[in-house]
Amino acid sequence: MRRFFKLGPAFLILIVFVFLTIHYFDGKQVWKGISELFEHPFLLVIMWIVYFLSFCLKGWAWQLYLKGKARFSTCLLGILYSLLVNHLLPIKVGDLVRAKILSVRDDKVNYEEALHSVVVLRVLDMLCLIGITLTGLLGLDVSFKFPVWSIIAGSIFCIITLSVLHKYFPAFLKRHISLLKNAFSGRNGLAIILVTFFSWVLEGGILYGTVLALKGDLSFFETVFSNSITIAGQIFQITPGGIGNYESFLVFALGLFGFPLIEGYTIAVITHFMKFLFSYMAGAVVILIYPVSFKTVKGWVWIKGVRRK
Template sequence: MKNSFKKIISILLITAFFVMTAYYLDVGSMMDEIRSLASNSVALFLILISYFSAFLARGIAWQIYLKGKATLKTCMYGLFYSLLLNHLLPVKAGDFARVGILKAREPHITVHEAFNSVVVLRLLDTAILFGMAMAGLAFLELPVNGMLFVWLMAAGAGLSVVVYFKFRVFFNKHIIIMKSAISGWKGMAILALTLASWIMEAAVIYGVVMNGGSSFGFIQAIWVNSITVAGQIFQITPGGIASYEAVMVFALGAAGIAGEKAYTAAVITHGLKYVFSFIVGGIALAAYPVPIHLLKKWTKERGNES
């Protein structure tokens, strides 16, 4: 039932993207904006360095969670391999490669510790993204009915309760490790770094929209980014192609960006993220090569063996 619901939503989003393409695609205008961004070296540098900094913050947070048992280099390799695979595969299998990379480079870390660290930090990512999305609906002046916010909060709370009780044994097992890993200042640092990472990632869409000449606030960019990334739970195409753009166009539209501008910004933003994933993923692959068969094994077996 869960997979069927996900596929239905995904197909609807992909269909919406094709409809948007028919209505809003202006190849000439899009190429003009791409050339404009490419020629604005300062803006492009700031966009890319902000995006890189977002992953650096996540890498440091991961290292802190592991109590320094892994090097920052290992954490960054894991994140970049994960990013690359998530942009090449139709499912988010990159996190399983994170576990595999961690175990391969840091054999003193147990399977349970490695898997727990990825699960908990992903749950933290999700909680922060949905929190920012809900905060935007509550406090930004968006053309959204107030009752929608109430229903979304109720649905989120209800879903959280159902998921917890359904997987209670799983959560209780990981909570024991989590309590030890995020106690005191370490927990505050992990939370701050994770929150900062998503704020820095919002600089990508902010820079693209501003370069396109639209009026757009950075707080709005944070909200749009949180809605878009959270929407990728419905990913069924490599990198969430089509569904990513569809969700971002809806979010940008709610933030007041005209349809054609929103469509162009969404495509360029996703394109930049693809280019970035291939660059850093390629660097990670060259610096720490992993055989294809081992990557397949990790993604299929959830990194349980190295």
């Protein structure tokens, strides 16, 4: 059932992507857009710096959550390794690698605690993205309604999950609730939330810079809103880097602000290309700093189809 709820929407999104590609992909237009972007090297550098800073903030939030038991460098390395793996493999397993790197490089944190922190911060990421999206829907006067069934289904899923954990794994649930309370106690919790929130604000830098270079009309707040919808859609990722998901959701988001489909699709392809390029360049750097072989990564990922046989 869990696989159906993920794979069903994922395949529908890919069908939308194929439709958009067949009808609105223009190779000359995309190449022209990329060329125009590289004609603004200063803007390009600023875009990547802002994008990199967004990951630095995520690393800082992770360090705060762990109450200083991990080095900032380890947190950042783990996040960038996760980014690279998610842009190489068709399923999102980068978080498992991220947790393992933390537990191996900084032995003050065991793997269970590292994985717990990754899961909690991933949930916080999604809550921040939802918060930005809801704020955008209210503040930007966007005409859109959430389907009631999705809210009901999500609530039921959460209740069932917590009930199963409470009944069959009470010690596990109690241990992780304790870790959660300890991390979010006092000002530390507020700092984690604010740092995570602003990391997603900065992540809109790639999209904002691209629209600027292509002389599009999109405010910074509209950019952050569009980026948040797009990233939230990556929960249905079944392709490397969310190819198809990213383009479909960004075309939808830009369409809310009056972008024609062909223009929105072109912007989506260019910004996704830039993110892929960044993930590979950052990945090359972290591999040089802290080399981990692909064989070792395969041994870390305990998921069917990826696990070493």
